[in-house]
Amino acid sequence: MRSLAWVPGIEVATTYRAKWFPKDLVAGIVLTTLLVPQGMAYAELAGLPPITGLYTSILCLLAYAVFGPSRVLVLGPDSALGPMIAAVVVPMVLAGGDPGKAVALASVLALLVGLFMTVAAVAKLGFVADLLSHPTQLGYVNGLAVTILIGQLPKLFGFSTEGEGLWADIKGFVTGLDETVPAALAIGVGGLVVILGLQKLLPRVPAILVAVVGAIAAVTLMDLDVDVVGPLPQGFPPFTIPTVSLHEFGLLAAAAVGITLVSVTDTISTASAFAGRTGQEVRGNQEMGGIGAANLAAGLFQGFPVSTSGSRTAVAFAAGAKSQVTGLVGAAAITLMLVLVPGLLKDMPQPMLAAVVIAASIGLADVKGMVRLWRQRRIEFALAAAAFVGVAVLGVLPGIAWAVALSVLNVFRRAWWPYRTELGKPENVDGYHDLQQYPEAARTPGLVIFRFDAPLIFANARTFREEIRHLATDGTRWILVAAEPITDVDTTAADMLEELDQELNAKGMSLVFAEMKNPVKQKIDRYGLTRTIDPAHFYPTLDDAVAAFRRSNA
Structure with missing residues (x-):
């Protein structure tokens, strides 16, 4: 069956x-x-x-x-x-x-x-x-539509041209206009008007x-x-x-x-x-x-x-x-x-x-x-426009390769430079939230809560490290990573975390994690990171981690 x-x-x-x-x-x-x-x-x-x-x-x-x-x-x-x-x-x-x-x-x-x-x-x-995101697919299809339309204009006007590519088709059409066959143009344009008119009306x-x-x-x-x-x-x-x-x-x-x-x-x-x-x-x-x-x-x-x-x-x-x-x-x-x-x-x-x-x-x-x-979203419009230009300049088949490349590069860009922010506790709002959304949210002295919205991999390990270093100012005791959005940690990122933890410890600071997913925590254990990162510095919730910080600094 x-x-x-x-x-x-x-x-x-x-x-x-x-x-x-x-x-x-x-x-x-x-x-x-x-x-x-x-x-x-x-x-x-x-x-x-x-x-x-x-x-x-x-x-x-x-x-x-x-x-x-x-x-x-x-x-x-x-x-x-x-x-x-x-x-x-x-x-x-x-x-x-x-x-x-x-x-x-x-x-x-x-x-x-x-x-x-x-x-x-x-x-x-x-x-x-x-492999084709919607913006790149949209740009590719629009480029294809223009290519098709320009390529069919000579036949609509009753003559033919030689050439490959959009620009060659445009040049051939313009230079060949003196060969227009009036009867062919009347049939073609009339038929197009009938098709488009009936489809709409x-x-x-x-x-x-x-x-x-x-x-x-x-x-x-x-x-x-x-x-x-x-x-x-x-x-x-x-x-x-x-x-x-x-x-x-x-x-x-x-x-x-x-x-x-x-x-x-x-x-x-x-x-x-x-x-x-x-x-x-x-x-x-x-x-x-x-x-x-x-x-x-x-x-x-x-x-x-x-x-x-x-x-x-x-x-x-x-x-x-x-x-x-x-x-x-x-x-x-x-x-x-x-x-x-x-x-x-x-x-x-x-x-x-x-x-x-x-x-x-x-x-x-x-x-x-x-x-x-x-x-x-202007960045996705730019991707669509680039895919459009790819079809127009490179041609139809190279254009699809260009569109795929743009889609993959866009994914890589998001992984490379993901959204990251510091969190605080707003008044009359449960939980900890983005300081860019709640700039008046309360912060605990000596504690920085940091959220990184992406898997932690080789492409963004450097970005993560530089952000943590930027937050490690004088007076900071704990840098608490809200790890719920982190869905993976690869070996390159694991090596970075080990070096970063040692660097922070030398300054009297601790790297702490909360809300880390169990599969990610299992990888952390398998990499042996708990040899350097204190096993006690993994908390089930942000509230538990903040409470532990306050007890240790009472």
Whole structure:
């Protein structure tokens, strides 16, 4: 039974209720109206033929229905992953472009992401999603949104540019404006206005479907001279084992690490947002297993890396989705379209696909979040801004590495320079409190009560020692450490405490602890610190320690 826990689709099949099917069917059909145009648009965003977006959508939906634990999450091509895929695939394809080569590279990338996800799920490494803090994730996503928007502007205006990076895209767009195709611009801007307008004014109306149908009708009826998608291959995507060179494999593996991290982070956050609404618990490791299976399936059928889509999940949920059957309906609908009417979308204009991607980038951006950080905590706003600049200056893939580095450095900064303060006893308030909050709090002559709000480790041992030395003024007899916030003491900090205690004893002072957690006290004993620090100088509460000080100095 434990092995079946990794195949939630079996549980869904055995517990499925017939009354759910009408709602799942409707939700699946509604979802398809979003899956098709977005899948094609995000494939082009990734530098791949539009058909691969449909292949990817079919296979990831089928695989997640079997291996995914959430009943409502919808996977598929993602606007956040598109630039990351393009950043590694496009430069590796020879000049002039080889769609077959690009598809093979993207498929291997999907297989690697699926492998990494599966290994991480088995090893229970769901915590890796925490490597991106919210501020750095916010800055990264906003940088990504700007990069996507700028990169799609030439296609919206009916021309193409060459160049890598945000600044090259801006320069190419500005210098290429004289090549603007008026009909393409009208289709693209008109479609973008329809999508954004309907999403705001009539959110229940399938805005993208309306815009796509309108664009196809305009091109067909008015015989507009704009680039179109063209006929799509007929039939179900073929099973394919992609091959690449060893050098290419190494580059793809490095990129797959970043894509895996972004996909895990996005999935865990989206799953958490919808778990409360459905009464389910977030199972991070199983979610990684489900996404891993989806990527493996996509990679074997000419697909590319996928992630959870918050927008498509919201559409399915609002349409009444009850289970993964919604995704199966969507996969079946796309397959039927490819088998029976592959020419249905052949007249879809390329500027319309650009409009779909730009609308997604606008939805991806979170300016309000940046403003909120500015108002709430400037240091975290600075982290978000640095992550934003990292994406803009370094590029999409280096930008994710930069964002992770910023998150880790921020954790280290907090451990290195934690909050520390002196405590006193305020009038008419129980207990001992921060003198910065209660500057008039009473202090006992000869006794300093010091609180250090962090584990005591190698990174902050020097800071702790310098603070104690600063407090060890003439007339001080005891320096009492309120140790409740100290959750750990490593060997470097233990050596520091031993030297510090000897230094204070030489001045006629004592280093005393109160409210130390039992696991930390056990480490203190194991390190042998009680050879120098008097064992009697560990008290269960601050009141006990203060009372002992007063007795010894009566």
